[in-house]
Each structure stands twice: as C-alpha cells, then as structure tokens.
Amino acid sequence: MSSVQIDHNEPEPTNVSELNLFSASQTDAAPPSTALGGITKPVNLSNLGIGRPLLLDLLLKHILQQQVATLESLVATLCIPGKLILELLAEAKQMMWVENRASTAQARFSLSGSGRQCAEHLLLQSGYIGPVPVPLSQYTQVVQAQSHQNIRVTQAFMQERLAGESFESDALQAMGMALNSNKPVLLYGLPGSGKSYLCRQLIKVFDDEVMQPYAVEVNNQIIQLYDPQVHQLVLHPTETLQDTRYQLIKRPLVITGGELTLDMLEVSYDNIRHLYKAPLQMKANNGILLLDDLGRQQVSPAALFNRWIIPLEERKDFLTLSSGAHFEVPFELVMLFSTNLNPAELVDDAFLRRLGYKIQMQPLSQQQYQQLWQRVSGEYGLRCATDEFDYLVTTYHAARSIPFLPCYPRDLLGIVRDAVRYNSLPHVVTTDLLDNAWRHYFVNAV
Structure with a gap:
C-alpha cells in the first residue's frame, strides 16, 4: 500500500x-x-x-x-x-x-x-x-500579493467603471472611500434602495484577473478551492501560466443570504465523496464576499460577528480539518454586509464599531430617478414621454409620499411591458398603463 x-x-x-x-x-x-x-x-x-x-x-x-x-x-x-x-x-x-x-x-x-x-x-x-494542489504557504503568498488594496480607487475611476448605473451620490462616495481600506462595510436602508445591487456591481471596479489554484494542500490533506458556480475562468493561451496548477479567474463575487449557517464558514468534508471543500470566505479571497439580508439568517448576527472578529481585524482566518489539524489562511477580500433592518437592533455598539463603514442607502433624487426610468424604458423597448413620467411623479410618488427607490423603474416598467405584450399594444408608456402597473405592484390597505 x-x-x-x-x-x-x-x-x-x-x-x-x-x-x-x-x-x-x-x-x-x-x-x-x-x-x-x-x-x-x-x-x-x-x-x-x-x-x-x-x-x-x-x-x-x-x-x-x-x-x-x-x-x-x-x-x-x-x-x-x-x-x-x-x-x-x-x-x-x-x-x-x-x-x-x-x-x-x-x-x-x-x-x-x-x-x-x-x-x-x-x-x-x-x-x-x-490537479496537483499547491502548498498552503504558496497559496497564502499569492493571495496576499493579489490583494485588492494594490488597486487605488478614485472617484473618476469609480464613475468610469459604474457608468450608466444610478446610485445615490453620498452612498457611492462613501463606498469608494471604503474600497481603499481593508475595513468591512455595512449597507443599510429601505428595501429596494439598491443595497444589494450596488454590492453586486462593485465587482466591476475590480475587473481584472487573478491566479488561483484548483486545490490547496494542508497537512497532507487536499482542499478543493475551485468552485465553478463561483469562479469565472478566463481563457488564455496555455503558455501564459507556467505553473498550470494555477488558473486565471475573474476576481470572485460570493453572495450568501438567509441560507447562511456557521458551518458554511468552515472547511466542509463530504463523507460520501471523501472530499474537503473550501469555505465561502476562502473561495472569495481576492474578491468580494457579500452577506445579504443580514438578520434574516437562522444564525444570529452576533454569532456571525463573533466568528469573524479575528478575520475582520487581522485579515487572516483560522480553519480546522476533520482530523483536528488547525491552519491559517488569508482573509483577503472586500467584506460587505447588507440589511434593511435597523443596525442598532442587530448587534451592539462594539460590533458596529468594528464595521469600519456604515453606509445608509437613501432614495434617489427625482433627476436620478428620471434618468433611471428612461434608461430602463429603453432597455425594455418602451417609449415614455416626459408628460407620462410627470404624471407618475405627481399622481403616485408625491401624492402618496412614495420615495424614489431605484427598484421601482424596473419593477413598474416590467409590468407595463407585460401588459403591452399581452394586449398587443404599441410599445408606448401611457397613463392607463402606469395606473395598471401601480395597482398590481403595490398592496392596497384592506
């Protein structure tokens, strides 16, 4: 043997x-x-x-x-x-x-x-x-060398990478500052204010390539790191990477929400396949990890933050194999939290202090809202005149004190588009179509 x-x-x-x-x-x-x-x-x-x-x-x-x-x-x-x-x-x-x-x-x-x-x-x-794995020591140094902090994010660069998107300016300014730090970020605000969408778009800011091994060797055990559902391979001629145990990927974006459990933050072992797999934060190294809907998980926010005290402060994490062997891995990623709950009710002040940036997502201005409305109209193949948009603002938003949330244009115009298709109507937004969309989107008090 x-x-x-x-x-x-x-x-x-x-x-x-x-x-x-x-x-x-x-x-x-x-x-x-x-x-x-x-x-x-x-x-x-x-x-x-x-x-x-x-x-x-x-x-x-x-x-x-x-x-x-x-x-x-x-x-x-x-x-x-x-x-x-x-x-x-x-x-x-x-x-x-x-x-x-x-x-x-x-x-x-x-x-x-x-x-x-x-x-x-x-x-x-x-x-x-x-593929043959790479040793943990080499993986650690490669991850640290590819840190997103080697990229200086400026206002002009941020606007260039997110061109065509509509975000509340103060929040975007704060996020740009946060990306130049190694501190975690908490986004909070009303449902539909664009928290999750902004987080997902940030991967455009770090739109370059990094090297990642398929697997890592730890204490003579192999941990599979590559996950096809997370890592987007970049196809290049084979000669570009001399050590072919590494592969080129886009910086990863890992998103988890209400399904998150503490077990998902540890090395998992598949008893059927006899296989170790990397935890979420290890898969997200050199990229972005978004914990969406904070407070909706089965595990409490306090338990989550307790698990991440050391990684968030020291940029390293400690994991354990089923054999009991402990090892250290880099925690080299942009850590984002998003919630529509009151942050003060989720965790105490000590935890909030560890979150370097707390960014409240505010509704859009009317001008930003109109720009987004017209852009989405074009994407859906619809034409919307200024009079119809003004009707929407006066009749519904102003009269009912409904804020200009960035989720509304896509949702309301989606209903308009459905009605146009079903009734074989011209691809023009009318007041009747707006009335119909509003009626079927919002829940009336009973």
Missing part, C-alpha cells in the same frame, strides 16, 4: 518571493493586470512543494479513473510537466503498482492488481482526483 504519511524529508515549499511574483504597485488608472506567468514552471518534484507520497497517491487515482492513461492525459489532469510525471511513473513501476500496456505508437499505462487495490483504498481516504 502507498504510504499516506507526511514525508518530513521533502524540501520546504518554494517561497513565492523567489519566484519573482508580480509586484504590488498602486495606480490611479485601471487596476493592474496580474503578471501572467509570474510563477515559474516547476522543474523538479521538489518545486511542487508537495510530499512525494501524496503525488504518488494522486497519480494512482488518476490512472484508476482513466483505466488506461497516456502521458498526455496525465499531464492534462495532474497539471504538472510530463518530465515530473515520468519520474513518478518510474517510481510507481518499481513499486509494482503501474505497468505498461501493449506497445503502441504512444506509451500507455495501467494499474497492476496491487496498484488497483492500493488506488481503491486511497479513494476511501481521499476522493480528490484533480
């Missing part, structure tokens, strides 16, 4: 600073693009920073999955150079785990009886079959 113990004689993982990783420079212009290829191609097994036994284990599982493997297929799945795979194959052959198949134009490899037995046993210990 293959040993699964840590080989303490293996060389220490290569220090990322020795790899000429990209420098962190500030700029008033667009965010700096990640220096592609800043991490050099590993030239020997020691460069991988992973113990040889774990590499052999992965090799056997890949061959078991492929049944008959070629060097090309193993390079594609293990994501390390073929020269290093040949070295592992030679060792596996010496252990009588791997054998060559009948001679063809291309060398093919399969498991022997003992090799198959070993691989099946290994799968019961760890179901991970993917």
Whole structure:
C-alpha cells in the first residue's frame, strides 16, 4: 500500500518571493493586470512543494479513473510537466503498482492488481482526483500579493467603471472611500434602495484577473478551492501560466443570504465523496464576499460577528480539518454586509464599531430617478414621454409620499411591458398603463 504519511524529508515549499511574483504597485488608472506567468514552471518534484507520497497517491487515482492513461492525459489532469510525471511513473513501476500496456505508437499505462487495490483504498481516504494542489504557504503568498488594496480607487475611476448605473451620490462616495481600506462595510436602508445591487456591481471596479489554484494542500490533506458556480475562468493561451496548477479567474463575487449557517464558514468534508471543500470566505479571497439580508439568517448576527472578529481585524482566518489539524489562511477580500433592518437592533455598539463603514442607502433624487426610468424604458423597448413620467411623479410618488427607490423603474416598467405584450399594444408608456402597473405592484390597505 502507498504510504499516506507526511514525508518530513521533502524540501520546504518554494517561497513565492523567489519566484519573482508580480509586484504590488498602486495606480490611479485601471487596476493592474496580474503578471501572467509570474510563477515559474516547476522543474523538479521538489518545486511542487508537495510530499512525494501524496503525488504518488494522486497519480494512482488518476490512472484508476482513466483505466488506461497516456502521458498526455496525465499531464492534462495532474497539471504538472510530463518530465515530473515520468519520474513518478518510474517510481510507481518499481513499486509494482503501474505497468505498461501493449506497445503502441504512444506509451500507455495501467494499474497492476496491487496498484488497483492500493488506488481503491486511497479513494476511501481521499476522493480528490484533480490537479496537483499547491502548498498552503504558496497559496497564502499569492493571495496576499493579489490583494485588492494594490488597486487605488478614485472617484473618476469609480464613475468610469459604474457608468450608466444610478446610485445615490453620498452612498457611492462613501463606498469608494471604503474600497481603499481593508475595513468591512455595512449597507443599510429601505428595501429596494439598491443595497444589494450596488454590492453586486462593485465587482466591476475590480475587473481584472487573478491566479488561483484548483486545490490547496494542508497537512497532507487536499482542499478543493475551485468552485465553478463561483469562479469565472478566463481563457488564455496555455503558455501564459507556467505553473498550470494555477488558473486565471475573474476576481470572485460570493453572495450568501438567509441560507447562511456557521458551518458554511468552515472547511466542509463530504463523507460520501471523501472530499474537503473550501469555505465561502476562502473561495472569495481576492474578491468580494457579500452577506445579504443580514438578520434574516437562522444564525444570529452576533454569532456571525463573533466568528469573524479575528478575520475582520487581522485579515487572516483560522480553519480546522476533520482530523483536528488547525491552519491559517488569508482573509483577503472586500467584506460587505447588507440589511434593511435597523443596525442598532442587530448587534451592539462594539460590533458596529468594528464595521469600519456604515453606509445608509437613501432614495434617489427625482433627476436620478428620471434618468433611471428612461434608461430602463429603453432597455425594455418602451417609449415614455416626459408628460407620462410627470404624471407618475405627481399622481403616485408625491401624492402618496412614495420615495424614489431605484427598484421601482424596473419593477413598474416590467409590468407595463407585460401588459403591452399581452394586449398587443404599441410599445408606448401611457397613463392607463402606469395606473395598471401601480395597482398590481403595490398592496392596497384592506
């Protein structure tokens, strides 16, 4: 059987600073693009920073999955150079785990009886079959080098990236200031005031690429980091990344709301697949983590903030494997909280003080509201004259003291569009259509 113990004689993982990783420079212009290829191609097994036994284990599982493997297929799945795979194959052959198949134009490899037995046993210990992971120490340095704080956010840059959007100016000003800090942000205000929408649009401000490994090795265990539902791959020629264990992604935007539990903030272990998966905040590193609808979770806000006291203040988090092993990971992200409840009723003053920015989202001005109304009308293929807009403001907003919330144009005009389609009407907003939309959108007192 293959040993699964840590080989303490293996060389220490290569220090990322020795790899000429990209420098962190500030700029008033667009965010700096990640220096592609800043991490050099590993030239020997020691460069991988992973113990040889774990590499052999992965090799056997890949061959078991492929049944008959070629060097090309193993390079594609293990994501390390073929020269290093040949070295592992030679060792596996010496252990009588791997054998060559009948001679063809291309060398093919399969498991022997003992090799198959070993691989099946290994799968019961760890179901991970993917690219070779990177060591935790290297992952930490790469994340820190790609911090969003290396990007200087200015008012002009913010307006350029969010061009065409309509946000209340004071809130946008405060958010721009907050993005230059490492402090968490709490947005609060009326439902429909644009809190969640603003948070989601902020990823446009950090619209560059970062390097992320598929998986991270911790204490000889593998944690899968890549999540296709969260991480958007950027397609580039393969030569742009010399260490293909890393992949290029857009800075991630991770959103969680009422479904959040404390367990989702810890390393999870799939007992069926025997697989470790990274928690939400680790998946969000180098990006944005939005906790939406704060106060609507099954876990209390106080419990959430207690869990995040150290990460929010020290920019690092402490996690635990099911084996009990503890380890530290960077907490290098923009942390946003959003709520339509009274912040003072959610947590005490001590917690509120730790939230560096508390930004109240106010309704739009009438001018901003009209600009948004006309933009949404165009998006929906509708024409709305100034008279009809003035009718909306006078008859409904002013007469009923309804604030100019940014959610109303899309919602009301959506009902208008539905009515136009259903009744085969001209694509023109009329007062009758506005009356109909208002009646079906707002709930009348009974």
